[in-house]
Each structure stands twice: as structure tokens, then as C-alpha cells.
Amino acid sequence: MMERAAHLGQRMFMLGVVCVFLCGFHALTQTATPHTPTATASAKADPTTGIAFDVVTIKPSGPDSSYYGVRTLPEGDTLSADNFTVDDMVRWAYHLGHRWGEPEHPDVPKWYGTDRYDIRAKVAASDVEAWHMLDEEGRRLVLRKALAERFKLTCHFADVEQPVYNLVIAKGGLKMTEAKPDEMSPYHFHSPGDPSMAYTGPGMSMRDTPNGPLTVFQRMDMAEFEKSDVFAYTLDRPVIDKTGLTGVYNFSLDFSYQSVTAAPTQDGVAAEPTSPDIFTALQKQLGLKLEPTRGPVQQLIVDHVEKPSED
Numbered sequence: 001m002m003e004r005a006a007h008l009g010q011r012m013f014m015l016g017v018v019c020v021f022l023c024g025f026h027a028l029t030q031t032a033t034p035h036t037p038t039a040t041a042s043a044k045a046d047p048t049t050g051i052a053f054d055v056v057t058i059k060p061s062g063p064d065s066s067y068y069g070v071r072t073l074p075e076g077d078t079l080s081a082d083n084f085t086v087d088d089m090v091r092w093a094y095h096l097g098h099r100w101g102e103p104e105h106p107d108v109p110k111w112y113g114t115d116r117y118d119i120r121a122k123v124a125a126s127d128v129e130a131w132h133m134l135d136e137e138g139r140r141l142v143l144r145k146a147l148a149e150r151f152k153l154t155c156h157f158a159d160v161e162q163p164v165y166n167l168v169i170a171k172g173g174l175k176m177t178e179a180k181p182d183e184m185s186p187y188h189f190h191s192p193g194d195p196s197m198a199y200t201g202p203g204m205s206m207r208d209t210p211n212g213p214l215t216v217f218q219r220m221d222m223a224e225f226e227k228s229d230v231f232a233y234t235l236d237r238p239v240i241d242k243t244g245l246t247g248v249y250n251f252s253l254d255f256s257y258q259s260v261t262a263a264p265t266q267d268g269v270a271a272e273p274t275s276p277d278i279f280t281a282l283q284k285q286l287g288l289k290l291e292p293t294r295g296p297v298q299q300l301i302v303d304h305v306e307k308p309s310e311d
Contacts, residue, residue: 047138051131053079053146054124058308061116073120077128079139081119086112086151086305089119093143094155094300108302115307121146152306160299165235165290166242167226175287178247185218185250202248204228212254212274219248233257234278235290238297243288255281 061083068083070092081089087108090096121143123131134142147153187207189199202219215230226241234257256275275281282288 048134048141048145049130051123051127051134051138051142053121053142054127055120055122056146056150057120058150059118059310061118065116065118077125077131078120078122079143080121081117083116084119085114085116086147086153089117089143089147089151090153090155090300090302093140093147095137095140096300108305111307112302112305117308150308152304154303154305155300156303157298158301159296161294162297163237164293164295164297165231165237165239166293166295167222167239168242168289168291169245170283170287170289172283173287174245175285176249176251179219179250183250185216187216187218187252189218204230207252214252214254216252218250220251221246221248230255230278237292239290240295240297251286253281253285 065083070079070081070084072078073080081092084092123142131139131142184198184200185203187205189203189205190197200219202217202221202224204215204217204220207214207216217225217228220228222241222243222245226239230253231239234255254275255278258277276284279290282290
């Protein structure tokens with residue numbers, strides 16, 4: 001529902017177009033931060049019932065390629081990844097999200113995080129009905145099979161102690177209200193490929209309002225919020241949810257996407273953001289707080305990977 005600096009401008013532009021689907025089943029784009037040891041990156045029973053892609057086409061992305069993301073094509077039998085590095089693909093397949101700084105696996109070849117590909121992975125006609133029944137995690141598992149076959153990918157998980165931010169409820173108390181079972185965002189999220197159809201699942205998007213741009217969230221739980229691009233683009237370390245909140249929320253957040261490690265402008269002075277930083281915005285608008293600490297973060301270590309043959 002992952003190398004970043006050079007494409008940050010492009011991705012921030014695309015955020016308003018595609019990140020409404022970041023956490024949703026239908027668009028199947030990547031979500032945001034490395035999982036903690038208790039998160040869904042842990043081994044699970046394979047729910048794919050043996051489904052594998054029948055045809056996988058991999059081509060280098062064109063120089064004018066602008067779309068970035070993972071989606072299902074209108075035919076309904078094809079998973080499409082556009083403008084993705086192998087690192088992007090692996091992180092989507094294993095539900096890891098973006099990375100901070102250097103990769104956890106520094107011995108991988110340079111092309112692993114730089115060369116960009118367009119992938120079309122199609123299931124056999126006999127598997128289409130079963131493919132439609134898979135949830136997002138199941139489709140991620142199917143892509144893992146393709147990565148192992150075409151990129152000869154082998155990998156493992158390891159818990160690494162590192163600096164993190166704990167997301168907690170601020171002293172003033174929570175300022176969000178839990179969404180009712182049928183309550184959707186007032187910003188009218190729509191299904192990918194069909195603007196006339198309402199999207200009822202969890203999602204994130206950037207919207208223009210009379211008071212300026214807002215990042216809006218629909219039916220977002222804290223386990224997904226901790227992995228969102230809100231933190232991936234602004235912080236220098238992963239976020240771990242320690243709020244204890246179990247509900248889902250519709251909310252908006254007005255903050256500056258300027259990173260805490262952002263470089264100064266050409267004149268040597270950092271640009272003055274028009275919105276508060278993420279720390280201030282979370283506390284004043286949502287009643288949440290980021291506390292710096294250290295903690296275990298489950299990281300994916302790539303043991304072996306090869307360039308695919310082009311087809």
C-alpha cells in the first residue's frame with residue numbers, strides 16, 4: 001500500500017494523485033515504514049492457495065515515465081509496478097515502506113536501488129477468480145514469488161536496535177474522534193480508475209483547500225499511520241506506535257513536509273516553512289507526540305539478488 005532525495009519532488013507531486021491508495025486494497029501501493037518485530041512482516045501462512053503469476057514482463061522505465069506506484073490494471077488480472085527500483089519492489093512485496101538513509105543491506109549492487117523498471121505480472125485465466133479474492137497481503141505474497149524467480153532474490157529478517165520515535169498520546173489528551181463504522185472522510189476518496197465510485201477503505205491523500213494544502217486520512221488506524229509517508233518524508237528514523245489506540249480515524253494534518261535533515265537553500269539559509277513541523281502539528285492538531293528513543297526495528301536483509309533478463 002524506499003534513493004529518495006533525487007525523486008522526492010516527483011513523489012511529493014504524485015502524492016496528491018496516488019497516495020489516497022497507499023493503505024488501500026484496490027490500488028495496492030506501498031506503505032510507509034519498517035515494521036516492528038510484532039508487525040505483519042513476520043512469517044504467515046501462505047493465503048495465496050498456490051497462485052503464481054503466469055506471465056511476468058520486466059522492462060526498464062522510460063526517461064519520461066512519470067507515474068510511480070503499484071496498481072491493478074483494468075483487466076483485473078494484472079499487477080502493475082511502474083518506475084520501481086528493485087528495492088521499491090521488495091519493500092512493497094514485504095510491506096516495509098520507505099527507508100531512512102542507507103539500506104539495511106549495504107552489500108547489494110548499486111543498481112538494486114537506482115535502476116528503475118516497469119513490471120506487468122499477469123495471472124493465468126484459471127486463477128483470475130482466485131486472484132480477485134486475495135487481500136492486499138495475499139497479492140504481496142504472490143509478488144514475492146515472482147521476485148524470487150525473476151530476480152533470484154533471497155532474504156531474511158533481523159531485529160536491529162536503532163534510534164526510533166515512539167508515537168504516544170500527548171499530555172493534553174487525544175484530539176481525534178474515532179470514526180463510526182460507516183463514517184468516511186469528508187474529502188470523498190474514490191476508487192482507483194473510477195472517480196465515480198466511492199472508496200471506503202483506509203487511505204491518505206493531499207488535498208487543496210481554501211486555507212492551503214492538507215494531508216487527509218480516511219479510516220486510518222495507528223498501525224498504518226506509523227508507516228505512512230507523513231513520517232517517511234519528514235523524519236530521520238522509524239516511528240513505532242505506542243498509543244494503545246485500536247480504532248480507526250478520519251482526520252487531516254496541516255504540516256510542513258520539510259525533513260528534519262533538510263539541506264539549506266542555495267543562499268545558505270533554510271526556507272521558512274508555511275506550516276508547522278510534524279512534531280508541532282501532531283501535538284496541536286491530533287493530540288499525539290513523537291518521543292525520541294531507541295528500539296528494535298525488524299529489517300529485511302537481502303542475501304542475494306540478480307538483474308533480470310529483459311522481456
